[in-house]
Amino acid sequence: MRILGISGSPRRDEVSGTRTLVETVLQSTGLDYDLVSLRDKNISGCTACLGCTGDNVCKLEDDMASLRESVARAEAYVVGAPNHFSGCNALTRAFLERWFQFRHREGDLLWGKPGVAVGVGGMDGGPPAGDIEGFFLFNLIEPVASVTATGAAPCYSCGFGETCGIGVPRMRHGENVEIGPEITPRVEDQPETMRAAARAGEHLGRILRDGWDRRQSALRAQERLMDWMAGK
Numbered sequence: 001m002r003i004l005g006i007s008g009s010p011r012r013d014e015v016s017g018t019r020t021l022v023e024t025v026l027q028s029t030g031l032d033y034d035l036v037s038l039r040d041k042n043i044s045g046c047t048a049c050l051g052c053t054g055d056n057v058c059k060l061e062d063d064m065a066s067l068r069e070s071v072a073r074a075e076a077y078v079v080g081a082p083n084h085f086s087g088c089n090a091l092t093r094a095f096l097e098r099w100f101q102f103r104h105r106e107g108d109l110l111w112g113k114p115g116v117a118v119g120v121g122g123m124d125g126g127p128p129a130g131d132i133e134g135f136f137l138f139n140l141i142e143p144v145a146s147v148t149a150t151g152a153a154p155c156y157s158c159g160f161g162e163t164c165g166i167g168v169p170r171m172r173h174g175e176n177v178e179i180g181p182e183i184t185p186r187v188e189d190q191p192e193t194m195r196a197a198a199r200a201g202e203h204l205g206r207i208l209r210d211g212w213d214r215r216q217s218a219l220r221a222q223e224r225l226m227d228w229m230a231g232k
């Protein structure tokens with residue numbers, strides 16, 4: 001495995017736009033990858049116990065323990081999350097918070113690796129993709145591409161979407177909306193989105209094949225992190 005792909009959606013793989021886009025990016029790299037879905041994983045957020053500061057190994061006993069080695073070994077990351085309340089969902093955030101374990105005393109296991117962020121929202125995929133890029137930068141992983149898309153908000157399948165005044169279907173299509181497959185957003189039906197995912201994967205594959213300079217990449221990531229912290 002050269003690339004680790006993570007789909008942080010809690011929805012079933014068959015209906016998750018996040019999972020579809022992460023997989024499309026990975027396939028388009030032409031390189032060996034693993035795709036892990038967090039939906040069946042039990043992963044808590046960082047508890048700030050500081051148990052990892054001595055050896056850079058988290059001491060919490062949950063499913064993150066078995067993922068640690070994959071995160072450490074991967075040469076690159078493709079991480080995707082759905083938008084939950086204008087940011088990445090809690091499951092993805094918990095997973096990424098636990099990367100705290102890699103960073104102590106200048107632990108450089110993740111430094112200078114390239115990362116692709118994927119975000120899908122019922123209205124806007126930008127916020128989760130932006131959050132993931134922030135986590136990348138905190139770990140000196142360089143964001144090299146970002147893919148955002150519109151997926152189906154739960155209101156398209158909750159059973160009340162045609163009558164609920166604050167649901168996404170009425171917000172997007174008006175109060176006489178009739179919910180059916182033709183108006184239910186699916187990333188697979190959005191050629192530009194699928195092309196963007198393929199382009200991101202091709203780019204990632206190319207830079208890894210060409211020989212990626214992790215030191216230079218870490219320096220670029222550090223500069224972006226500093227600019228971000230300074231509000232630039």
Ligand SMILES: Cc1cc2nc3c(=O)[nH]c(=O)nc-3n(C[C@H](O)[C@H](O)[C@H](O)COP(=O)(O)O)c2cc1C
Pocket residue numbers: 009010011015016017018019081082083084085086087120121122123124125150151152153154
């Ligand atoms: C609890 C919850 C909160 C959500 N909040 C937002 C939101 O703030 N903005 C948005 O664009 N979509 C929001 N959505 C819609 C999801 O982002 C949308 O269903 C997306 O397609 C999920 O991607 P997935 O199919 O990969 O899980 C929310 C969904 C849930 C379940």
